[in-house]
Amino acid sequence: MRANCSSSSACPANSSEEELPVGLEAHGNLELVFTVVSAVMMGLLMFSLGCSVEIRKLWLHIRRPWGIAVGLLCQFGLMPLIAYLLVICFSLKPVQAIAVLIMGCCPGGTISNIFTFWVDGDMDLSISMTTCSTVAALGMMPLCLYLYTLSWNLEQNLTIPYQNIGITLVCLTIPVAFGVCVNYRWPKQSKIILKIGAIVGGVLIVVVAVAGVVLAKGSSNLDTTLLTISFIFPLIGHVTGFLLALLTHQSWQRCRTISLETGAQNIQMCVTMLQLSFTARELVQMLSFPLAYGLFQLLDGFLIIAAYKMYKRRMKSKHRKKKPGCAEACHKKKSTSPKETSAFLEVNEEAAVTPGPSGPVELHMACEPTSHMSSCA
DSSP, rough: OOOOOOOSSOTTTTOSOOOOHHHHHHHHHHHHHHHHHHHHHHHHHHHHHHHTTTTHHHHHHHHHHHHHHHHIIIIIIHHHHHHHHHHHHHOOOOHHHHHHHHHHHSSSSSSSHHHHHTOOOOOHHHHHHHHHHHHHHHHHHHHHHHHGGGGGTSSHHHHHOOOHHHHHHHHHHHHHHHHHHHHOOOOHHHHHHHHHHHHHHHHHHHHHHHHHHHHHHHOOOOOOOHHHHHHHHHHHHHHHHHHHHHHHHOOOHHHHHHHHHOOOOOOOHHHHHHHHSSSSHHHHHHHHHHHHHHHHHHHHHHHHHHHHHHHHHHHHHHHHHOOOOOOHHHHHGGGGGGHHHHHHHHHHHHHSSSOSSOOHEEEEETOTTTTSSSSSO
16 A cells, blocks of 8 residues: 655645635634634633542552553554554555544544543543643654554655644643642632533533534545444544453553543544645545544443443442442431541542442442441441
């Protein structure tokens, strides 16, 4: 498979002699408005999600970065490899193959932080992974693209959007840092901000989905092969990320987090890199793929959230049937001494970190008869 630039079509994407296709010209203003609005909303969202981050837990992830290391391995080890295998299996054209590979080499997107919050994941790990993968993209993106495109003998240079990566880092770290400070100094107010942030996240997802559909209409029709890849690619990323986290003995909470971080890619960065590296004629064949990937990425995220909520509700109802008197017993224990209450909180926190099927099962162990334990912990 080889991708060569013909002499009639200039390789630099910023060629002024070539006219833009009507489809790309039509939605240029809409794309600019969408970028500005999404950047402002993303900043507010990351500030609110930062209110859920505790400095102590964040420092633990930095001191022992096992979860972050597994996430980076998934992001820059599994995803580029999966993209390359999909390109080979479906025998894509060079232009289409490059679009799939660039998507696989992009860092994690901030949309995964919203999904992680809704599935009760590890927010400290999620934000740490998003930040670290964005920093690592400065070196890992060109390295992965160089290795996986060696066999194609590309004559044009792929332009890494370093400015876009820097802007993403600023928009990510500064709002999160403010959120962490608010959570540290005003923990009660941070809970209110976090609830508002969840609503903002839902609105942002709707805006992204609607804008993605409108922008996709402005591009050329996506063929069946690329549509299939854009559907299965994020799914494979979620599944393989979860399995690798499970094999490395991460907790269930971390497994959910790493799974969502692996399949959710930075769509805006992929689009920016395509626009910087290719001509307008080539973009017509390429831009539809990241837009379709983004839509299916949202769909997969909603399916994972719905499945988790159903499982959580089922486990709660199952636990209530087995232990009808547990809630009353735990309610009576609220009047116990402060030492017993702090013991309950400590044991419950340790149980939450321990790998297990779900929170209700841990609650089932915590609500044993009082004859065996001094408190309902």
